Amino acid sequence: MTTAPALTRYADLPALIGLMTGDEKHQIAADSTREVLWVLYDRVLNVSPQAADDPDRDRFLLSKGHGPAPYYAVLAAKGFLDLATLRSWAAFDSPLGHHPDATLVPGAEIGSGSLGHGLGLGVGTALGLRAQGRTGPRVFVLLGDGELDEGSNHEAIAAAGRLGLDNLTAVVVDNASATHGWPGGIDTRFSGEGWAALSAPGRDQSALHDALTTPHRGRPLAVIARVRPKG
Amino acid sequence: MRDTFAEVVGAALDTDPRLAVVLADISADRFAAAARRHPDRVVNLGIREQLMIGVAGGLALTGMRPVAHTFAPFLVERPFEQVKLDLGHQGAGAVLVSHGASYDGSHYGRTHMAPGDVALLDSLPGWTVHVPGHADEVGPMLRSALRGEGNVYVRLGERGNAAARPVGPELTTVRAGSARSSGVVVAVGPMLDRVLAATGDLDVTVAYAATVRPFDRAGLNRLAARAGQADVLVVEPYLAGTSAHEVAAALEDRRHRQRSLGVIRDTEVRGYGTPADHDRAHGLDVEGIAKQARDFFLLST
Numbered sequence: 001m002t003t004a005p006a007l008t009r010y011a012d013l014p015a016l017i018g019l020m021t022g023d024e025k026h027q028i029a030a031d032s033t034r035e036v037l038w039v040l041y042d043r044v045l046n047v048s049p050q051a052a053d054d055p056d057r058d059r060f061l062l063s064k065g066h067g068p069a070p071y072y073a074v075l076a077a078k079g080f081l082d083l084a085t086l087r088s089w090a091a092f093d094s095p096l097g098h099h100p101d102a103t104l105v106p107g108a109e110i111g112s113g114s115l116g117h118g119l120g121l122g123v124g125t126a127l128g129l130r131a132q133g134r135t136g137p138r139v140f141v142l143l144g145d146g147e148l149d150e151g152s153n154h155e156a157i158a159a160a161g162r163l164g165l166d167n168l169t170a171v172v173v174d175n176a177s178a179t180h181g182w183p184g185g186i187d188t189r190f191s192g193e194g195w196a197a198l199s200a201p202g203r204d205q206s207a208l209h210d211a212l213t214t215p216h217r218g219r220p221l222a223v224i225a226r227v228r229p230k231g
Numbered sequence: 232m233r234d235t236f237a238e239v240v241g242a243a244l245d246t247d248p249r250l251a252v253v254l255a256d257i258s259a260d261r262f263a264a265a266a267r268r269h270p271d272r273v274v275n276l277g278i279r280e281q282l283m284i285g286v287a288g289g290l291a292l293t294g295m296r297p298v299a300h301t302f303a304p305f306l307v308e309r310p311f312e313q314v315k316l317d318l319g320h321q322g323a324g325a326v327l328v329s330h331g332a333s334y335d336g337s338h339y340g341r342t343h344m345a346p347g348d349v350a351l352l353d354s355l356p357g358w359t360v361h362v363p364g365h366a367d368e369v370g371p372m373l374r375s376a377l378r379g380e381g382n383v384y385v386r387l388g389e390r391g392n393a394a395a396r397p398v399g400p401e402l403t404t405v406r407a408g409s410a411r412s413s414g415v416v417v418a419v420g421p422m423l424d425r426v427l428a429a430t431g432d433l434d435v436t437v438a439y440a441a442t443v444r445p446f447d448r449a450g451l452n453r454l455a456a457r458a459g460q461a462d463v464l465v466v467e468p469y470l471a472g473t474s475a476h477e478v479a480a481a482l483e484d485r486r487h488r489q490r491s492l493g494v495i496r497d498t499e500v501r502g503y504g505t506p507a508d509h510d511r512a513h514g515l516d517v518e519g520i521a522k523q524a525r526d527f528f529l530l531s532t
Contacts, residue, residue, distance in 0.1 A: 055293070055294065059292075101320075102321060102322065103321075103322050109292065110292070110321055111316070111320050111321060114312065114316055116281075117285060117312075117313065117316055117317055119285075120281065120282045120284070120285020120286060120288070120289065120313065120317065121285050121286075121288050121289040121292065121317055121321070122289060123282065123285065123286050123289060124253075124285055124286035124287060124288055124289020124290045124291075124292070124293075124297075125289035125290070125292055125293055126289070127251075127271070127274060127286060127289065127290060128251070128289060128290040128291075128292070128293030128294070128295045129293055130271055131251060131271040131272050131290075131295065132248075132293065132294070132295070134293075151281070152281040152282065152285065152313070155276075155279035155281055155282035156282050156285065158277075158279075159276050159277065159279060159282055159286075163274075
């Protein structure tokens with residue numbers, strides 16, 4: 001019987017997160033993204049540490065940069081980060097801060113933390129791949145429903161739909177944290193702009209996988225991952 | 232200058248597959264033909280300036296060289312956090328090309344004025360800033376920017392000098408003062424002809440800067456050393472004092488005086504009219520510069 005290398009499984013994520021301490025403020029945000037991140041890196045994204053600079057790799061842009069502990073844990077489980085690095089989390093000379101810096105974190109495509117930047121960068125990345133004739137790689141951007149309040153996202157949602165960026169997927173983790181809410185559902189904001197949009201239970205890995213791999217020819221895809229409301 | 236920009240970038244799109252242009256409706260007509268030839272590399276996003284900078288950053292992350300263009304307030308001020316984070320912080324480089332300068336669109340009023348653009352970019356590390364003083368200077372600056380990797384701001388205006396000057400990273404001496412001269416005047420971009428006219432009867436060195444970041448500190452230090460006095464007057468077409476810290480750093484090894492002329496900081500001038508009206512209001516017409524130069528260099532009026 002073969003066994004997986006240490007700390008590379010979904011069940012190991014709590015132990016990996018346990019190597020990092022101190023970010024209680026963003027614990028809810030961190031918890032809400034665990035399954036989505038795992039499904040993406042384990043079953044959806046065509047990325048690996050060996051192909052980190054391959055121009056035809058898939059891109060994952062963590063727009064929701066707060067509460068990055070599960071992100072770092074998943075990157076460690078998938079071999080992008082040394083386990084020992086996790087212990088240095090938030091120290092001055094650590095590559096791992098409370099918001100990720102792409103120039104410091106192996107495998108991170110963008111630095112984030114300030115809300116509302118990832119989707120615009122994702123639209124540009126999708127356009128850049130299209131302009132270079134790279135039809136294989138896909139661009140995934142992870143946002144939060146509170147982050148969706150930022151107007152910059154609505155510029156990106158409208159333009160991506162009209163430009164038919166079918167190499168772009170937005171994943172919105174919805175823990176009902178937006179102060180004024182999204183009447184009619186977040187998915188309608190995307191579908192109204194020409195996106196394929198659907199919802200999935202945010203803790204159900206199988207349902208998330210099905211949603212994230214739904215064909216969406218000619219249109220960008222939005223997946224709303226619903227998790228327990230913040231509070 | 233804007234026509235030259237569109238011509239140079241439109242032609243470069245035909246030869247450089249790395250190049251992409253991002254627009255927010257402004258000047259889209261000038262790029263219509265290039266967009267037909269290169270529909271994937273000339274993208275008009277509509278009136279979405281935050282997205283324009285984010286898209287430029289994303290394009291750069293895929294290895295392309297993006298050019299983003301609109302009026303200065305909408306290019307630099309409205310999406311400033313995108314300029315800070317989606318470009319520099321990501322390690323992504325883009326060429327931002329503005330139009331309208333400080334008050335070329337004077338009849339539009341304050342909403343379309345951005346005399347603080349260079350000062351704002353000065354709060355970020357690593358930017359190259361070009362302020363051409365003639366349309367013929369735009370091409371060399373742009374071609375150099377398109378070939379590079381870093382973040383570049385090209386500040387286009389509608390007014391400038393009668394003749395183009397050689398452009399490069401160094402200050403160019405246009406008129407040399409004597410060894411007993413009163414000091415040095417640095418004229419930035421479109422201010423040169425006015426500075427020459429305003430200081431024609433003074434014994435000063437007049438130097439021209441069309442690239443202001445990085446600032447040619449060593450060059451200014453040499454000019455000040457050769458002058459009779461290490462007194463430096465900088466005349467800039469944007470916020471007064473924008474380059475004062477550069478002058479201070481350039482001359483930190485010698486006792487010196489400096490004064491900055493530019494768009495005044497302490498009052499929001501609520502006027503329309505013509506750019507010439509605003510020059511007068513800010514003391515940037517020939518008469519105003521002459522008066523302030525004589526005052527600074529301690530000459531009788």
